[in-house]
Amino acid sequence: MPYTAPVSEFKFLLEHVVDIAQITATERFCEATPDVVDAILREIGHLCDGIIAPLQREGDLHPAALENGVVRTSPGFAAGYRAIAEGGWLGLSASPEHGGMGLPLTLNTALNEMLSGACLALQLCPLLSQGQIEALEHHASDEIKAVYLPKLVSGEWTGTMNLTEPQAGSDVGAVQTRARDNGDGSFAITGQKIYITWGDHDVAENVVHLVLARLPDAPTGTRGLSLFIVPKWLPDADGVPDAPNGVTVVSLEHKLGLHGSPTCVMQYDGATGWLVGAPQGGMAAMFTMMNNARLGVGTQGIGVAEAAFQHALAYARDRRQGRTPSGERSILGHADVRRMLGGMQADIFAARAIALSCAAAIDMQQATGSAEWAARAAFLTPIAKAFGTDTGIAVANEGVQVHGGMGVIEETGAAQFCRDVRVTAIYEGTNGIQGMDLVGRKLSDGGEAAFSLIKEVEDTARAARDAFSAEAEALWDAAQSLREGTEWLLAQDDLNDRFAGSVPFLRAFARVLGAQFHLRAAQAAPRGNRAALMRLYFAQQLPELGGLLAQAQSGAGPLYALDFHAQGD
Amino acid sequence: MPYTAPVSEFKFLLEHVVDIAQITATERFCEATPDVVDAILREIGHLCDGIIAPLQREGDLHPAALENGVVRTSPGFAAGYRAIAEGGWLGLSASPEHGGMGLPLTLNTALNEMLSGACLALQLCPLLSQGQIEALEHHASDEIKAVYLPKLVSGEWTGTMNLTEPQAGSDVGAVQTRARDNGDGSFAITGQKIYITWGDHDVAENVVHLVLARLPDAPTGTRGLSLFIVPKWLPDADGVPDAPNGVTVVSLEHKLGLHGSPTCVMQYDGATGWLVGAPQGGMAAMFTMMNNARLGVGTQGIGVAEAAFQHALAYARDRRQGRTPSGERSILGHADVRRMLGGMQADIFAARAIALSCAAAIDMQQATGSAEWAARAAFLTPIAKAFGTDTGIAVANEGVQVHGGMGVIEETGAAQFCRDVRVTAIYEGTNGIQGMDLVGRKLSDGGEAAFSLIKEVEDTARAARDAFSAEAEALWDAAQSLREGTEWLLAQDDLNDRFAGSVPFLRAFARVLGAQFHLRAAQAAPRGNRAALMRLYFAQQLPELGGLLAQAQSGAGPLYALDFHAQGD
Structure with a gap:
């Protein structure tokens, strides 16, 4: 059963529930006229329904694999990624200065949800790039921006986040990866990072890592962390990927879900990197992007919930089983099936409206600089993250139940939603x-x-x-x-x-x-x-x-x- | 992290919460003295901890497979099954007339929970046999009883239930499998059945199927269904499996979990079977065993919950991450981790007490014949089934959350509990x-x-x-x-x-x-x-x-x- 991007639902929500007019009335976002918004939502819908959604099952059946030190991605993923990149979607909310469209995060949230509903394993790749673009826009030197941002915005290169180490999960302050000053403006990064999403792949020509590490004599805890940009291939003077860097993929994790998304253990052996932001300013840089990344992950949960709901509804419409009190011939006639599907739909609406209103607050904060909007965005972010992902897990689980015995047969696809979405309640905090x-x-x-x-x-x-x-x-x-x-x-x-x-x-x-x-x-x-x-x-x-x-x-x-x-x- | 059967917890519950003394005071169950109960719980504990629990991960990694029309089970499963059979555990509650111990179902419920916690995929095999033993005890002719019950009680043969067909899941009345009278007391069964748990295997010498089918000119709906016993190998005059019967395994399902449990599509091509109970009496026979089977499935949920809880608690005790308000060095110091683990434990206690009190009511019904105990047992059964399995799913899911990122890495084992337990909220109603x-x-x-x-x-x-x-x-x-x-x-x-x-x-x-x-x-x-x-x-x-x-x-x-x-x- 194919996924259908909920384009008209987003239009309704933007217009009637989260008041996009307020955003587009600002100078910052005045180009996002209703016509533009409509056209963009429609385009995203075409992309997701036609090109991305068919990859969902492929990624599960044919996981990303490590071959001779390089990650080979699932069949079709490279083409799917290129379609996203060529549509310019990596830069929907990025600054026009480096090739982005500069449109509201509210629209980007719609994009992220629809991509996630179509194929979460693939969507993670652009999501990570978005986070990196944002971090560089706020914290990188002009030199780094000039080299990296156009490539990331165009999608020619992709981005990753390297925080976690075996002893440092939620406790980021325990990070031990070290950075040594090379004396030429660059640093040598050494250490191991785990859970690196899309840490390597074959869908684009370079992979750019943002790595939290500790300078010599840096204080312990989070205060002592600095952020470094470490490309897989070092760009030459013209910005063309040239020499290999000292970073390798040690292994891929064998995960419950998201088999199409390579989760890497990365080894940095004196890899060359450059500071992003001030020395010991790593956490500040992280926090900039963390809020939006958390909203992004909440949105992933909603996307999977929408897909799982559509999948379950389609099954229920077709499935005939037992006499129903209402005389309806499909199992939609049973009160408890309606209770499940209605609850799924009602929660998806709630979670989506919360996520969009969080995005809208971030847009208003950006457009107006108002502390009140900033506080509202900050307050809504953990709610959007946790409720969005909890909804994803609950809805996917209920979707399996609607399917009855078919729900646990992998070919049906209902179980994959459960497996894929589970980690969203865990990662990004x-x-x-x-x-x-x-x-x-x-x-x-x-x-x-x-x-x-x-x-x-x-x-x-x-x-x-x-x-x-x-x-x-x-x-x-x-x-x-x-x-x-x-x-x-x-x-x-x-x-x-x-x-x-x-x-x-x-x-x-x-x-x-x-x-x-x-x-x-x-x-x-x-x-x-x-x-x-x-x-x-x-x-x-x-x-x-x-x-x-x-x-x-x-x-x-x-x-x-x-x-x-x-x-x- | 190994599973430890909660033997002392069962002792406490039996003594203080569900009043086993009331059961053992009856003539029917007077042999279940406190010493016997203690010894039996201890034996079950040894079996589960030492022999069965190590199979849990094996079954997941090396699924049952169909090879040349025959099911090959996971490594170690045959030995594990034999240990269960040789302990006499198939017949814990079966009548002594055919080799059973005749002990209370309350004890059997403890057995089933501990086996499920140790390895649910394997436990399904004896659970199905238990159901078949019960059905035959109540409905089969003396001739059938004499041939089949001793073999099932000893575990030399195993039993299956064949209800579901593609168009007949929850709607059993839609069953189309046909039975034709052979004129010699036997019937020729033809049709396809799906979701047949342990429908074939290599752990015992024969597989005995109970099959719902329709005699010629039988009415439509559930009223027209009869129950037949159809062995894989037809026994000769001495009860020795001799000639192959017309039943084959078409395929195995590729499931979310329970990879060690072969879920078969079975084809009956004029297979020889014998009536169990009266013609058109299939549903009556089904209902006899269905209540106890439902309690059994509820108990499976609790077993997995217990195992997932132990697994998560062991992880939390070891894992150090972040400063905790209480100064405790493991993540057990975090309030939310305690909220999760405490909630898991509190719900396991509740679900277990409900299941045991349901079993106790069934025992009292059997011992006294009282309609009041029967009504109580009937009322508690759906609660025990649904709450037990919902608890299994919720606790396993929370167990993953306690593990953080490690929870979705399959090697950790936390995710397997989620996958394995999911179907319990679906099967058996x-x-x-x-x-x-x-x-x-x-x-x-x-x-x-x-x-x-x-x-x-x-x-x-x-x-x-x-x-x-x-x-x-x-x-x-x-x-x-x-x-x-x-x-x-x-x-x-x-x-x-x-x-x-x-x-x-x-x-x-x-x-x-x-x-x-x-x-x-x-x-x-x-x-x-x-x-x-x-x-x-x-x-x-x-x-x-x-x-x-x-x-x-x-x-x-x-x-x-x-x-x-x-x-x-």
Whole structure:
């Protein structure tokens, strides 16, 4: 069953739910007229449906492989990547100065979701390049920018991120890779990095690594980290890849999913690199791109969720099994099948609206420089990441269930979505870390950003009172509960009492925001499926809120009373 | 990290939570003295830890394969199976008349869980034999019993269940396989069956199929189905496998998990079989064993959950990453890691207690013939099946999350639990069908069985008032909410309004039962981990109840208002 990019859904959301007009009214994004937006969404749709989606199964069946030290990618992936590059899609949001289109991240988020729905394993490659482009735009010297950015934006070269080491996963400060000054402006990088996505491949002529490493005598911990750019092939004076660099692929990981995406162990043996940003400025550079990368990963979850939903719906429409109460001949007639599919769809809508509104806040921050937009973007980012990826996992899992026995037969394709999407809740900061970020750093403003979002929810509820009184009231009540929950967290003296409830709190926030967006959509299209989907969400999904907030406010006590060391011995 | 069978946990549960003394006080089960129970649990533990658990990864890496029409099983599986057979474990609950031990199903449930935790792919083989033994004990002629039961109980032969056909999955009534009377007491069976677990193998000398088929001129639907016994090798007059029968393996399925368990497409070409039970009595015979098989599958989920929990806990204990608020050096110091592991453990306890109390009710039904015990067993069965398998899936998924990036690397083993356990929510009646069974057939007594269980919850709450006043009150309130939810379902005129809320209702019931069992355990061991785990469940898991009951009572309306046909076109 082929994937169909949800182009008209994005149009509706951009117009009615996240107010793209506000973005395109700024000088920075004034070129993104409605016509341009429409044309771009349509083009992305063609690319994803026609060229990228057929690669999804290929990547799973024919994994990327290491042959004589070089990664050979899955059949068709090189052509698929070239189609993305030639469409100019690597540079959708990149600066026009280096060949980018300079369009809003909101549109780029739509691009990323549709590519992810079509083939997540391939989409990772351009996603990493996007992150590298952003990092270089903000932190690299003009010289480095001039050499690397045009190549990355055109897609001739691709980018990777090298943070993780065996002893340094979530704890980036434990990184041990060393950098020695060569005395000629370059550095010699030595160390091993793991989990390097698309660390090597045969789809483009060069691979450019951004590597976190430690200069001699640098302090321990994150403060001592610097960022280096290390190309696989060293460019000559004209920027043409010329001499091989001291970087090799040691092995590929054997993963649950994403078989088409080579996950490399990389060895740097005195590889030549150049500083990006200031010495010891590695974390600052990382943080610049991390927020957008996290949004990007949340968007991956939503893309897979959409694909898994379409796949399950198509199966349910065709499958006849048992008499149904409604007399419908397919299993769509069964209430529980509808409950599953409706819940999947309602959550996809919520997660997508949250991701787009996060992207919109980043765009507004960029366009206006406003601290308020920045705070809003920062607050929404961990929610978009964790809720988007949790939704991906939950929807893919429910998609298998809709298929019944066929769901676990690999040829059906439903199980692959589960396998592929699972890691999105882990990489780019586990969802637990997203929760800690939300209740820690993102509430460190005394709750200003949180309360401003809650206030907006109340405004939405107020505005919907006439058209949807019951749901408006439910949303209002939800906002009050969420406010109380937020106040409870803020009142805790021990930060660990916040951390204990961080994941349920994040989810509670997402539930309320999702309700708000559903209500906005229903107001824009009060008849038909939009309102029906909104009502289903209020009946089936929003009721989770009470339990989530109770969990969020139960503190660290019960968690630390349990003795895990006494067990299993 | 090796699996350790939770022997002492079972002892505690049997003694303090499900009251095995009540069972062993009956004449039927008087031989199951505490010494016998202890010795048996210990033996099972040795078998599972030492012999079966090492096969878990083997089965995944070296799947069962079809070679020249015969299934070759994974390395070590034959020896593992023989150890199970030679221990007499196939017949733990089988009648002594044919070589069984005649011990309570409650003990057999412990056996099944521990075998599943050690290696689910292998455990499926004896589980299927158990089901066949039970079916033959109840429905087969003395002649068939005499030939087949001793072989099945000794494990020399294994059993399979053949229900599903491509067009007949959950809708068993659509079965088309035909049976023609040979005029000599035997029948010629012709048709194709799919999803036949352990349909062929090399671990024992014969494979005995129970096949649902239709006699000539039989009515359509389930009423027209008869059950036949069809051995792979036809026994001679002395019961020795002699001539090949007309049954072949067409292919093996390529599955998400359980690679060590051969899932066969079977072709019957006029294969010789004999009636089990009356003509057109196939469904009656199926239903006899289906309840216990469903409990068995629920138990599989719990076994995998236990193994995944142990695996994740061992990883967390070892893994150092980041400064933790508690100063603990492993990631066990992080509140969210404790939240995940504590939730896993609390749910495993709840699911295990529910499964054991279901088994205990079946034992009491068998020992006393009481209709009340029968109704209780029937009511608990879909809850044990769905909650046990949902817990398996959720815990395995959380186990991957605890591992962080290592979780999706197959060598770690965490991901295999997810892949292996996924199908348990589907086979032996999807969990959606369990929900429909619960709110349909199992509430057709006007709620008598449900209210009797709720009354027991209230009694538990009352008894705990002094020792645990806050939790006793919470449990009492939960019982009231559950009663209201049950009354709401019973009051619906349209059965589909019940069906719409059936899955959340089932889960709500499990949540309350789980709370009850946790409280009982804490009362029996009021200090230390039992009480801490109970408090964690009340803080983190029980609060789901409100949302679940709201979902359960939202009716079919919102689900049918959504037009799935209008979408994606």
